[in-house]
């Protein structure tokens with residue numbers, strides 16, 4: 001029972017991170033209508049920036065904040081420089097996906113070139129110890145991660161539902177042409193969406209690095225889980241991304257522990273199976289909007 | 296000087312040219328109706344004016360050149376465009392749709408404007424918290440029109456406002472448009488298949504054929520012409 005409770009909490013912590021990365025994928029999808037295959041590598045690169053700033057002697061929290069700011073700007077610039085030249089109508093779908101794949105490879109080799117392929121150690125933001133909850137001992141980091149992601153989600157909710165800026169961002173994502181016709185600077189909203197995705201991704205990178213060990217390929221599997229989470233929740237739903245992430249994290253952890261043949265080696269297959277099943281059975285996911293064909 | 300002046304406006308989609316040198320003027324406070332068969336280029340004309348697609352030639356609004364300006368800047372000059380169909384934010388509530396429409400107005404004015412459109416379209420008021428995508432087609436069209444009027448534009452571009460509306464709603468919409476024009480002096484360029492109603496509120500009209508203006512004049516002049524009566528008024 002104790003093991004089970006621990007597995008659940010660890011699963012939820014990992015799931016919160018999958019959900020947060022899935023949230024980044026969703027933010028970009030809503031802005032530009034594409035899945036950003038470089039989202040994981042952007043977070044990896046940001047984790048290196050955090051590590052570097054920490055090495056230079058900044059407190060960890062400051063290093064993370066700095067990396068989030070840099071990543072926000074980098075995300076916004078990516079939209080402007082790599083995506084916008086193809087227009088905002090969403091017609092250049094395939095070209096854009098190839099561009100993000102290219103960006104993924106560039107970031108991966110750039111990180112290797114700058115920092116090398118040996119793993120670096122990033123200390124856990126919430127310390128090493130554990131806390132006892134009931135009968136289970138849970139890593140402080142796990143509890144911290146769950147709370148942090150909850151706070152990020154709450155802030156995003158407030159931004160989108162309670163502020164003028166959030167209203168304009170939703171309008172730009174919902175119907176860019178009509179948003180423009182109402183005077184909303186849609187380009188700026190798209191940059192903001194990419195920027196937010198970059199910034200949140202940086203936080204995810206810094207929180208997950210202690211566990212995955214920082215090296216250029218750190219995020220490969222993580223991105224697959226995030227895709228599974230986003231697919232499960234509905235690729236255009238921020239709430240769905242978070243819920244999907246929690247479910248995927250739980251499934252992965254419990255399946256890895258209790259279903260013997262899966263073990264640690266086949267955990268990734270769980271993500272792939274989830275993606276396949278959802279796309280076959282309920283393509284719009286749990287919270288996504290059903291696409292109604294319209295001309 | 297006219298509020299809106301077009302000289303030799305040409306536009307199209309990629310290699311396909313649809314508009315071939317359109318000349319047109321809309322005076323301050325005037326309602327001009329654009330008639331034409333399906334595919335004549337009416338929608339393309341409005342899209343070129345509001346900057347959704349590129350055009351060549353000269354277009355000036357209150358003396359300011361429009362061509363090459365992005366849509367959101369054109370909107371900021373006081374031009375609102377109700378696109379043909381799909382003018383709403385489907386996954387947002389009715390009220391949020393209208394609030395987006397008020398982007399160009401100070402927040403405190405937006406509230407008053409909201410109440411005004413709710414008075415005019417009580418169906419929207421009843422559904423203010425409903426998602427726009429779940430409204431009926433006609434309700435969506437009302438919402439798109441109300442949204443475009445939120446900023447109190449100086450020129451309203453309307454692309455088939457009666458699309459999907461029941462006859463009595465269509466009449467109600469045109470009555471309101473006529474009243475808005477009289478009260479606020481908002482100029483309008485209206486594309487409409489229901490030529491009877493449109494010509495009632497319009498003082499001038501142009502007829503487009505294959506991307507060219509083939510006739511223009513006052514509403515009465517065009518109504519008086521037998522060929523136009525046959526083709527567009529159906530009697």
Ligand SMILES: Nc1ncnc2c1ncn2[C@@H]1O[C@H](COP(=O)(O)OP(=O)(O)OP(=O)(O)O)[C@@H](O)[C@H]1O
Pocket residue numbers: 308311313331332333334335336337338339340379
């Ligand atoms: N997005 C597009 N890409 C390519 N060609 C287009 C596009 N939209 C319209 N066209 C072409 O431009 C021409 C004019 O279309 P437009 O929509 O302006 O006609 P319309 O007068 O508004 O017709 P309707 O009364 O049916 O709305 C048509 O021949 C159409 O095929």
Ligand SMILES: [Mg+2]
Pocket residue numbers: 337338339379454
């Ligand atoms: Mg049309």
